[in-house]
Amino acid sequence: MALERKIRELKEKREKMLLGGGEEAIGKQKAMGKNTARERIMAILDDDTFNEYDMFVEHDARDFGMDKKHLPSDGVVIGTGTVHGNPVAIFAQDFTVAGGSLGLMHSRKITKIMDHALQMRIPLIGINDSGGARIQEGVNSLAGYGEIFFRNTISSGVIPQISVILGPCAGGAVYSPALTDFVFVVENISKMFITGPEVIKTVLGEEISMEALGGARVHCEVSGNAHFFAMSEDECFSQIKRLISFLPRNNQVRAAVIETLPPKSTYDINKIVPGDPTLPYDVREVIRAVVDDSDFFEIQEMYARNMVIGFGRMGGRTAGFVANQPMEMAGVLDVDSSDKAARFIRYCDAFSIPLITFVDLPGYLPGVDQEHAGVIRHGAKVLYAYSEATVPKLTVILRKAYGGGYIAMSSRHLRADFVFAWPTAEIAVMGPEGAANIIFRKEITTAANPDEVRRQKVEEYKEKFANPYVAASRGYVDAVIEPSETRRLLLHGLEVSENKDIQMPWKKHGIPPF
Amino acid sequence: MEKKETEKLTIDQTQYTTRLSSRFAGRKQYAPPVPGRICSFIPGTVVEVLVSEGDTVNEGDDIVILDAMKMKNRLKSHIAGRVASINVKPGDRVTKGAVMVEIV
Numbered sequence: 001m002a003l004e005r006k007i008r009e010l011k012e013k014r015e016k017m018l019l020g021g022g023e024e025a026i027g028k029q030k031a032m033g034k035n036t037a038r039e040r041i042m043a044i045l046d047d048d049t050f051n052e053y054d055m056f057v058e059h060d061a062r063d064f065g066m067d068k069k070h071l072p073s074d075g076v077v078i079g080t081g082t083v084h085g086n087p088v089a090i091f092a093q094d095f096t097v098a099g100g101s102l103g104l105m106h107s108r109k110i111t112k113i114m115d116h117a118l119q120m121r122i123p124l125i126g127i128n129d130s131g132g133a134r135i136q137e138g139v140n141s142l143a144g145y146g147e148i149f150f151r152n153t154i155s156s157g158v159i160p161q162i163s164v165i166l167g168p169c170a171g172g173a174v175y176s177p178a179l180t181d182f183v184f185v186v187e188n189i190s191k192m193f194i195t196g197p198e199v200i201k202t203v204l205g206e207e208i209s210m211e212a213l214g215g216a217r218v219h220c221e222v223s224g225n226a227h228f229f230a231m232s233e234d235e236c237f238s239q240i241k242r243l244i245s246f247l248p249r250n251n252q253v254r255a256a257v258i259e260t261l262p263p264k265s266t267y268d269i270n271k272i273v274p275g276d277p278t279l280p281y282d283v284r285e286v287i288r289a290v291v292d293d294s295d296f297f298e299i300q301e302m303y304a305r306n307m308v309i310g311f312g313r314m315g316g317r318t319a320g321f322v323a324n325q326p327m328e329m330a331g332v333l334d335v336d337s338s339d340k341a342a343r344f345i346r347y348c349d350a351f352s353i354p355l356i357t358f359v360d361l362p363g364y365l366p367g368v369d370q371e372h373a374g375v376i377r378h379g380a381k382v383l384y385a386y387s388e389a390t391v392p393k394l395t396v397i398l399r400k401a402y403g404g405g406y407i408a409m410s411s412r413h414l415r416a417d418f419v420f421a422w423p424t425a426e427i428a429v430m431g432p433e434g435a436a437n438i439i440f441r442k443e444i445t446t447a448a449n450p451d452e453v454r455r456q457k458v459e460e461y462k463e464k465f466a467n468p469y470v471a472a473s474r475g476y477v478d479a480v481i482e483p484s485e486t487r488r489l490l491l492h493g494l495e496v497s498e499n500k501d502i503q504m505p506w507k508k509h510g511i512p513p514f
Numbered sequence: 515m516e517k518k519e520t521e522k523l524t525i526d527q528t529q530y531t532t533r534l535s536s537r538f539a540g541r542k543q544y545a546p547p548v549p550g551r552i553c554s555f556i557p558g559t560v561v562e563v564l565v566s567e568g569d570t571v572n573e574g575d576d577i578v579i580l581d582a583m584k585m586k587n588r589l590k591s592h593i594a595g596r597v598a599s600i601n602v603k604p605g606d607r608v609t610k611g612a613v614m615v616e617i618v
Contacts, residue, residue: 204557280532326532329533363526430526431526434526
């Protein structure tokens with residue numbers, strides 16, 4: 001009977017802990033459209049798979065009256081479970097307990113589950129909802145953040161790390177998400193910034209709302225800090241589950257292979273790309289016309305839209321897609337789009353996900369602001385990322401591929417394994433207008449009718465060089481193909497390169513143009 | 515996603531039909547710096563203006579003390595000349611890039 005009593009005691013203790021900050025605090029949380037920490041975890045994990053640890057952990061801070069304060073589970077919930085049957089480690093800060101503030105024990109719980117994730121080589125999901133450092137615990141809370149950042153960095157490229165911002169995430173706290181692979185945000189709920197509106201107002205005299213400074217939309221559209229935007233927590237949770245379905249558990253294994261489904265017949269690959277290289281179209285239609293089940297999962301959809309990145313499956317296996325988007329800024333490479341593509345390429349390489357690149361770009365974006373913003377070093381990131389990537393690299397040149405942009409977009413010269421070009425491809429040092437004006441400057445300026453001569457020379461150049469055959473004659477393009485052959489050749493290329501093995505020279509690590 | 519109209523973007527003398535990003539549309543026109551202008555390099559509060567209109571100043575002379583980011587910054591003249599205009603007084607809050615004193 002003693003056992004029964006003890007079990008009853010345990011149940012009571014657990015129930016108390018499961019209430020977190022109590023009914024009132026939970027009511028406030030709900031009123032903001034927010035779920036509680038444990039509800040969020042359950043919503044992401046498969047049913048009945050969540051196992052919580054460290055439920056009874058308590059802080060032992062003594063200063064500022066903390067010795068009299070009881071904070072259930074110290075404001076953070078940790079555990080393990082599965083998503084689509086794949087094991088994951090997860091933590092969720094509990095805003096109902098002292099505003100989810102991070103003290104020493106709170107951080108020790110997080111680092112405990114991070115250590116598990118790394119040692120077990122399983123993905124880590126972190127749900128952030130915290131007012132920041134627990135000021136009463138002083139330097140101990142700083143130490144806590146530091147220990148988290150260190151583990152984020154060491155785990156980077158070993159296990160997938162996902163951050164979910166479901167509340168405030170301010171000050172130093174933002175650097176944990178920034179160090180992870182993917183950041184999820186929700187409209188009106190997520191707030192991220194280093195210094196809040198109050199500080200900005202007192203120091204700089206600039207007035208701005210929290211939402212305009214660091215809301216979900218801002219980080220998805222402007223800063224590029226976040227990767228997935230949702231209108232509600234539920235939408236966010238289904239995005240997370242979908243992302244995980246594409247990812248391998250760690251950098252030593254491949255993502256799960258699923259049944260191969262053909263692209264949907266609604267996408268007619270012959271009708272998407274206009275022949276005139278100056279006309280726009282949505283390159284995502286090309287991806288959907290090629291990828292299994294026409295199912296393309298776009299990343300950073302709202303940021304630097306002139307570059308499209310995301311996951312899809314080819315023959316049931318995960319592939320990473322990178323594509324210039326002629327619909328936006330003519331698909332140019334600029335500071336932001338280079339940054340976006342380069343990071344994704346490195347992600348795919350780290351987790352052995354083959355890269356498929358669709359090329360259609362006029363080159364780099366000219367302008368003082370671009371030059372001063374460092375388009376040289378940012379643009380170099382794309383070259384660096386493609387060059388160092390040892391995963392299978394397949395390239396399809398759809399239309400224009402001019403100048404430095406041609407080189408950067410997974411060209412043969414950066415060791416692409418297969419380079420295909422559609423007959424509409426124009427692989428040249430620059431566009432016909434610009435090239436003709438330079439090469440034939442004398443003929444044009446000295447002619448009696450310069451406009452007529454210019455038009456002739458542009459036509460001449462187009463005829464001779466604006467095609468895929470010059471590059472094909474040098475072997476820079478492996479095959480000029482019909483659009484309808486694209487999927488078959490990509491599938492074949494991936495099959496052939498399944499066991500690709502390249503030895504790189506020994507190095508501690510490279511020095512990418514960060 | 516909002517549906518924006520397509521516009522023209524010229525690269526290497528070729529005109530492309532495409533949508534323009536808000537970053538591109540909102541980019542600042544480049545203006546070369548004018549050496550005689552004493553501008554606030556960050557937003558702050560004017561503590562003191564050390565010259566008066568019509569004064570002659572040498573290169574390197576302190577012109578304005580600007581309180582910004584918890585520092586009292588001494589802003590110096592880049593040129594020798596005459597103070598043509600003073601646009602601020604002590605206590606004024608200035609935004610980044612505001613012209614506080616002009617020297618010709």
